[in-house]
Amino acid sequence: MKPIFKSAAFAAAFLGAFAAPALAEITITDLRDRSVTLEEPAQHVLLGFYYQEFLAVAGEGGVDRIAALSRGPWADWRPGQWEVYTAAFPQLKDLPDVGDTESATFSIEAAIAAEPDLVLLAAWQYDALGESVGQFDTAGIPVLVLDYNAQTLEKHLASTRALGAALGADERAETLARLYADMSADTAARVAKAGPSNAKVYVELAQKGPDEAGNSYAGGMWGGIIDGLGGQNIANGQIENWGPLSPEYVLAEQPDVILLAGSEWLNRPAAVTLGFAQDKAVAQKRMKAYLGRAGWAELPAVKSGNVYGVYHGGTRALSDFAYFRFIGKAIHPEAFADVDPQAELAQFYADWLPVEADGVFMIQAE
Known part of the structure; x- marks a missing residue:
């Protein structure tokens, strides 16, 4: 019987044509109406803010996906919350701290050095960084902007879904978004009735x-x-x-x-x-x-x-x-x-x- 493939190289090329297709890129519209593209779900995130929202959407193992922190808004603004989380996850204390925009200590260089595959920022942080955010683009690191601070139902839901898409947790994010929407609707209905x-x-x-x-x-x-x-x-x-x-x-x-x-x-x-x-x-x-x-x-x-x-x-x-x-x-x-x-x-x-x-x-x- 003649061999099906004339050479190992030919065989590899032939089989490669039938291999599982590469994962499709993820394209997200963030809360500054920017189109953000990821090659795959983020695994090493520079977390600027919305720490609990990140962990809620990421689910089990979420802490292990944090590459660096803007620590000040967590440890300094909410020290009790920081204490509870670091008691449960001591490794948070050892993560690189890139500074924070509020005190003008945020370091783009330190952020890039942490080698994240995604920079996650609140809208107010993104705005404060201004044109310097472009350094992340130059380094090939995508930046995703969320905005829970706007305090609107629309932006709460959009931020949650954008975060879910970035982390490959769309189903979990959608469940959270529906929970929030349902609770908000119930509150509004009670107020309207009163x-x-x-x-x-x-x-x-x-x-x-x-x-x-x-x-x-x-x-x-x-x-x-x-x-x-x-x-x-x-x-x-x-x-x-x-x-x-x-x-x-x-x-x-x-x-x-x-x-x-x-x-x-x-x-x-x-x-x-x-x-x-x-x-x-x-x-x-x-x-x-x-x-x-x-x-x-x-x-x-x-x-x-x-x-x-x-x-x-x-x-x-x-x-x-x-x-x-x-x-x-x-x-x-x-x-x-x-x-x-x-x-x-x-x-x-x-x-x-x-x-x-x-x-x-x-x-x-x-």
């Missing part, structure tokens, strides 16, 4: 302690959430985006609901400390100090017990639907009577993240 509320709401960044007025919010951040939930934000028309309201104005407005936004701030002995690895008793003590401000005892919110603490790091995230529902319950208690936002947050972590929601994230002042 109708507009006459409840006046005051929110303050409780970082400086009760002796100094912290920022309030209008239009965006907490202000946008209050507007979307049908509350009457007393900051509207008084500030643009954020800034403190005068104590006299707050007293004159007689808010029905007060929200104190707290976080895991270090070296802030009078701040309301909320978030990961925080103590409920300490949070209550710090909130009580705010209630002792001149004139606050007579405010409707204080007299009715409608003063709440909310984790400042909880918004602009895939889990922020739980915070929306917590505030929605404060404004429309009957419409959200059967909703347990803290349980919903805990369930989200149990289902999608590699750590538990261990801390104080939503609390009512006692």
